Amino acid sequence: MQLKTYCLVFMIIVLEAFFISLILRPGIIESRILFTDEKKPTTPVDSHLKLKPLNKLKFLSPYGGDWTFGRNACSCRILNSDMFTYDKFNAGKDNLAIKKRRGLQYEQYKKRNESPAKKVIIAQPHSPLSYPTHGVEVKPLYSILIPGLAVHGMEGEKNTVKLTATQGVFNTIVETPDGVVHGSGEQELTIRSPSLAIINNILKHVTYTSKKYQIASTDLVSFQFEEYTAEFVILIRVPPMIRLFDPGPDNSIDSLVTIVTKTFIRYHKLRILISSIRKFYPKIMIIIADDSKVTEKIEGPYIQQYTMPFAKGWFAGRNLAISQVTTKYLLWVDEDFEFTQETKLEKLVEVLEKTNLDLVGAPVSQDVFAFKLWYEEGDDEGDCVFSQNGSFHPLDGFPGCVVTSIVVNFFLAKTEKVWSVGFDPRFARIAHTEFFIDGIGSLLVGYCTNVKVGHQKKGEKDKALNEVENKYAAFRRLDRNEFRSRLDMTYFKNRLKCYTRNRV
Structure with a gap:
């Protein structure tokens, strides 16, 4: 009786091993999938998509012409009797000299008017950084508290946060432990602490000070925590003086x-x-x-x-x-x-x-x-x-x-x-x-x-x-x-x- 029991147990073990081997064989797995799910695609999807022809993108142009995105420059190809091109009317020997003078004037114009705020900033996915995306403004040579700075994540032995600017400097308005804050009064401020609570408390009290008198400029600030980096703009400007016209008591x-x-x-x-x-x-x-x-x-x-x-x-x-x-x-x-x-x-x-x-x-x-x-x-x-x-x-x-x-x-x-x-x-x-x-x-x-x-x-x-x-x-x-x-x-x-x- 005992021998029969042992034999039965042994047969059960052998059968279980056999079925497990069938299940784990790749060919059997593939056969079972194909058999049980006939509608599932068996070939990979091509992820490379072709751009539509330009003639099918005219609806993206505000005036019904070719869409300009992707081109490095506007085109004068929309020629008609009322189209004026410079070379058409001024092909004289001074043409190159005039273009050179205009180019120099344009470079001066760009220095006065171009702003880092035109840079496209892409937010990282699942970023642990909190920072202002819009609306930070300071008058030249004035100081402000930077709103919304914070980091989120797991605490480590050496959590490090870094702020970098080009037009101003950073400071803090709270007293901090020795060795935690480095670079006060400079364009790069570093905060190191194993405690995220301490770092975030300091970040709430970080100031930005403009160091150049400019009536209209911007600073692109870099905010870094571990491998994550974000950028945001601080507008530096003198608010335009308000000018009102008195309509008189009767407003006539x-x-x-x-x-x-x-x-x-x-x-x-x-x-x-x-x-x-x-x-x-x-x-x-x-x-x-x-x-x-x-x-x-x-x-x-x-x-x-x-x-x-x-x-x-x-x-x-x-x-x-x-x-x-x-x-x-x-x-x-x-x-x-x-x-x-x-x-x-x-x-x-x-x-x-x-x-x-x-x-x-x-x-x-x-x-x-x-x-x-x-x-x-x-x-x-x-x-x-x-x-x-x-x-x-x-x-x-x-x-x-x-x-x-x-x-x-x-x-x-x-x-x-x-x-x-x-x-x-x-x-x-x-x-x-x-x-x-x-x-x-x-x-x-x-x-x-x-x-x-x-x-x-x-x-x-x-x-x-x-x-x-x-x-x-x-x-x-x-x-x-x-x-x-x-x-x-x-x-x-x-x-x-x-x-x-x-x-x-």
Whole structure:
């Protein structure tokens, strides 16, 4: 009986070993998997994906062209009759010398304006570091506590934390044990302790001090703990001084808006404009810049007339006129416009008061004029500016208004913003787009169709007035050399290699 028992146990052990050997054999495992899960793929998935062709990525371009991501520079290949490239108009022997001068000026510009904040910072996965990602700011030569610094993880024998800066130094405002903090008052601060609680308590009290007086700069701070490293930006700047305009106790249109214009010999047009303004706004200030050869005195209350050297120019006159504005807003009008019942300045004021727009234009007569500007960074040859009819999108809360880039010469604007952009006085005869190109990145423009200004009829019955108009037209006309000079100025100043006057 005992022998039978031993034999039974032995047989059970042998059978168990046999079945285990079958299960552990690779071929059997594979057979069982294939048999029990027929839908499971038997070949590996290719992880290498092909990029879509450029013609299928046009939807990523804001103006329907090729998407610029992945290219090192913008392209001037969108050529049409209104595309201007520098080499097309300036192929003279001084071309290389001009490019060299412009390159040197651009290097100086970058030193003054480029910021480390443009660097793309990628957060590490599962990082034990806590740090500020945005909003840390300090005035030059001032000190701040750096918010949000902490480390998380397992305590070790020698936990080490390191902070590194280039524009400032670190300190702590708490007393620490000997040998824990190294580099106080320097650009690199190291904290070592086996206790994370002590390290985190110190990190809560770490200060950053700016050591250079700069009105606008940034410091890219490195924060390291063991093998983990993070970077964050500290903005160093002097906050811009606030400048407010007093609208007066009644907050009237007269205390909010000044009308500015420029005249050149067409006094008959100017007087019609002033007469039309006085029908609707009898006390609003009108400022006139005048570069006529023989000036005529414009009489009347609330009028300021400033004379200039003869034919000093269009943009020079604009600069003079806007420099004398003391109200919150200025309204630019041409001398041959005419106010009508539809010229409701209060509606334009409401737009600027209730939105973040800097400038809002409106139609002249029935002509709708609005263009978008697209700016793309380029290479050593320069950048690109493309223009396109229309607007970017509607202006929230104001039916009939849109956000755009260029409007006609009838616009209401924040005085201070126009001052900051200015009108380049080198553009003497014909210029308009150049002001809005200069304002790219700083001037937010809108356009509303519920306000209109009239345009005086062309052609005069009086022979003498016709002669004045003909003289004026001849003065505005650009010859080829003047046209080329205008393009050269735009090319050099705005560092462009091409731009369109009308549309992409």
